[in-house]
Amino acid sequence: MTSESHVVSIDGLTKRYREVVALDDVTLKIRPGVTGLLGPNGSGKSTFIKALLGLVRTQTGAGDVMGLQWPEQVRAIRDAIGYSPEDDCYIAGLTGIESVALMAELSGLPRIEALRRSHEILDFCDVGEERYREVESYSTGMRQKLKFAQALVHDPDLLILDEPTTGLDPKQRRSMLDRIRTLGQRHGKSILLSTHILHDVRAVCDHVIILVGGTVRVSDSLANLSRPAEPSVQVGVQGDPSLLVRDLQNAGHEVSATIDGRWKVGGIDPNDSAAIWQTAGQSGAAISRLEPARNSLEQIFFAATGATMPIDAEPGSVDFAATVSGQGTTTKGTGGSDGAS
Numbered sequence: 607m608t609s610e611s612h613v614v615s616i617d618g619l620t621k622r623y624r625e626v627v628a629l630d631d632v633t634l635k636i637r638p639g640v641t642g643l644l645g646p647n648g649s650g651k652s653t654f655i656k657a658l659l660g661l662v663r664t665q666t667g668a669g670d671v672m673g674l675q676w677p678e679q680v681r682a683i684r685d686a687i688g689y690s691p692e693d694d695c696y697i698a699g700l701t702g703i704e705s706v707a708l709m710a711e712l713s714g715l716p717r718i719e720a721l722r723r724s725h726e727i728l729d730f731c732d733v734g735e736e737r738y739r740e741v742e743s744y745s746t747g748m749r750q751k752l753k754f755a756q757a758l759v760h761d762p763d764l765l766i767l768d769e770p771t772t773g774l775d776p777k778q779r780r781s782m783l784d785r786i787r788t789l790g791q792r793h794g795k796s797i798l799l800s801t802h803i804l805h806d807v808r809a810v811c812d813h814v815i816i817l818v819g820g821t822v823r824v825s826d827s828l829a830n831l832s833r834p835a836e837p838s839v840q841v842g843v844q845g846d847p848s849l850l851v852r853d854l855q856n857a858g859h860e861v862s863a864t865i866d867g868r869w870k871v872g873g874i875d876p877n878d879s880a881a882i883w884q885t886a887g888q889s890g891a892a893i894s895r896l897e898p899a900r901n902s903l904e905q906i907f908f909a910a911t912g913a914t915m916p917i918d919a920e921p922g923s924v925d926f927a928a929t930v931s932g933q934g935t936t937t938k939g940t941g942g943s944d945g946a947s
């Protein structure tokens with residue numbers, strides 16, 4: 607049985623690959639809903655997922671996943687979860703429909719039901735006649751859809767998606783995010799979404815976990831994380847903002863530029879913004895926009911990782927793999943090979 611307050615609860619998980627500590631005493635809970643798992647390259651995201659699924663041997667840790675004891679009941683946990691791995695995952699020679707139906711049968715569905723369900727899931731994933739083609743001929747986008755369908759076919763309550771939008775063009779990416787949102791919001795699925803793309807997290811996630819160097823830096827709801835520590839407003843200014851910025855600073859407010867060309871002004875309650883209108887009047891500044899300030903996901907991420915924002919970052923488009931140096935000390939291995947000694 608799954609707890610009301612979490613679908614995963616892990617305490618003191620450590621995973622070493624020989625001398626490399628990939629996960630260092632990780633303790634965290636994953637709440638129902640859609641959770642973004644973020645972190646720079648090598649921060650331990652894939653290892654955490656593999657550890658949950660029992661695909662790598664861990665040194666320490668205990669907990670529960672969907673109400674099952676982890677790691678003792680890891681086989682039952684694997685049956686209960688839908689997992690779409692980062693790497694390609696198909697059996698050569700099978701068509702799309704055969705691949706998905708095989709996964710359904712392996713999950714215990716009778717053959718006819720497995721086929722029926724596979725067609726239904728491939729329809730949901732927008733896979734048309736291509737389902738009758740051998741999977742080796744599939745494009746990257748089609749392979750992503752296939753992995754997603756394979757993970758979903760046995761109707762699991764928890765889905766783990768490792769980089770599900772990698773390699774997709776913008777239209778395919780939007781469709782994939784729509785599917786994830788639909789599963790979370792309309793079908794009550796819990797989803798752990800490991801990704802490098804902050805925009806994807808903002809688009810679909812309720813919660814965020816940020817791993818850095820194998821430790822948990824952030825684990826909270828996006829709503830809580832977005833709330834600034836002190837009451838602040840965000841203003842847009844038409845024309846030259848320098849006089850307004852100077853006058854606000856002289857009045858004791860902390861003022862900083864946001865990445866979308868506006869200004870965050872500290873010490874002003876969004877419900878009582880008279881001070882800013884008064885200062886704007888004195889400075890002759892035209893305020894085109896005034897709203898409560900929110901910490902952007904970029905700010906949350908860069909504060910957690912200690913990295914700095916790339917100067918030309920476009921809001922919402924940051925793929926931080928390209929901007930933050932990895933925390934690990936060795937080259938990442940492939941597949942499920944476990945270097946634990």
Ligand SMILES: Nc1ncnc2c1ncn2[C@@H]1O[C@H](COP(=O)(O)OP(=O)(O)OP(=O)(O)O)[C@@H](O)[C@H]1O
Nearest residue numbers: 623628647648649650651652653934936937938939
């Ligand atoms: N099979 C392996 N053998 C040895 N070291 C490994 C292996 N797999 C991962 N590592 C190391 O463990 C650390 C965590 O790697 P992991 O792949 O879990 O990070 P990640 O956050 O998923 O990275 P990425 O975003 O690049 O996928 C890294 O230092 C990595 O080099």
